[in-house]
Amino acid sequence: MLFTDVYPREPEPMKSLHELTAKHPWNVMATSTDEGQFLSMLLKLIKAKNAMEIGVYTGYSLLATALALTQDGKILAMDINRENYEQGLPIIQNAGVSHKIDFREGPALPVLDQMIEDGKYHGTFHFIFVDADKDNYLNYHKRIIELVKVGGVIGYDNTLWNGSVVAPPDAPLRKYVRFYRDFVLELNWDLAVDPRIEICQLPVGDGITLCRRIS
Numbered sequence: 001m002l003f004t005d006v007y008p009r010e011p012e013p014m015k016s017l018h019e020l021t022a023k024h025p026w027n028v029m030a031t032s033t034d035e036g037q038f039l040s041m042l043l044k045l046i047k048a049k050n051a052m053e054i055g056v057y058t059g060y061s062l063l064a065t066a067l068a069l070t071q072d073g074k075i076l077a078m079d080i081n082r083e084n085y086e087q088g089l090p091i092i093q094n095a096g097v098s099h100k101i102d103f104r105e106g107p108a109l110p111v112l113d114q115m116i117e118d119g120k121y122h123g124t125f126h127f128i129f130v131d132a133d134k135d136n137y138l139n140y141h142k143r144i145i146e147l148v149k150v151g152g153v154i155g156y157d158n159t160l161w162n163g164s165v166v167a168p169p170d171a172p173l174r175k176y177v178r179f180y181r182d183f184v185l186e187l188n189w190d191l192a193v194d195p196r197i198e199i200c201q202l203p204v205g206d207g208i209t210l211c212r213r214i215s
């Protein structure tokens with residue numbers, strides 16, 4: 001992400017990053033480390049085999065994940081929009097990893113509910129990446145904490161939410177950033193006190209919080 005994505009657009013010449021951060025210090029929280037590279041490294045380190053992704057879009061993080069899973073790895077990928085997934089699919093196919101992907105079109109919550117009800121998926125996922133509707137992150141957490149293995153990892157994307165999580169209440173935020181900020185803040189608070197996990201919030205991309213299930 002570029003700092004120009006974070007900073008409210010103004011009809012005036014671009015200022016230096018120094019000037020912007022001096023005026024709105026939360027901008028420094030917007031970083032540009034590549035999320036795909038990070039996921040790839042993490043998944044290889046933990047030797048992830050069974051993964052899930054909520055929020056696929058055109059499949060950038062999905063491709064990084066599918067490439068990094070073990071040879072026999074599988075990823076359940078969910079998104080309400082198949083068209084976007086299909087746009088990126090040729091690249092996934094060229095990379096030779098499409099056989100690892102089980103794509104389901106539709107909202108993720110009912111699928112998770114079904115998996116919980118089935119019982120056989122409890123504690124089976126090595127890695128779960130959540131990058132979808134921010135207002136549902138806590139609903140996802142309630143469910144996927146049951147589905148991830150003890151010792152496995154959940155990654156929540158956008159937990160710095162354009163740096164807005166530390167912006168003052170009257171900060172000039174874009175409308176959608178302001179709308180979802182409270183949901184992200186609530187998630188961050190809840191994760192911080194959840195005794196079932198240990199967490200680490202990283203300034204990768206727009207902020208990724210890793211949660212290792214400990215009980």
Ligand SMILES: C[S@@+](CC[C@H](N)C(=O)[O-])C[C@H]1O[C@@H](n2cnc3c(N)ncnc32)[C@H](O)[C@@H]1O
Pocket residue numbers: 054055056057058059060061062078079080081084106107108109131132133136
């Ligand atoms: C930020 S994009 C995902 C980007 C992708 N993870 C990447 O890094 O390349 C968010 C996606 O979440 C999807 N989404 C929104 N609400 C959803 C829901 N209730 N269930 C599943 N996917 C949803 C959107 O359709 C969108 O494609």
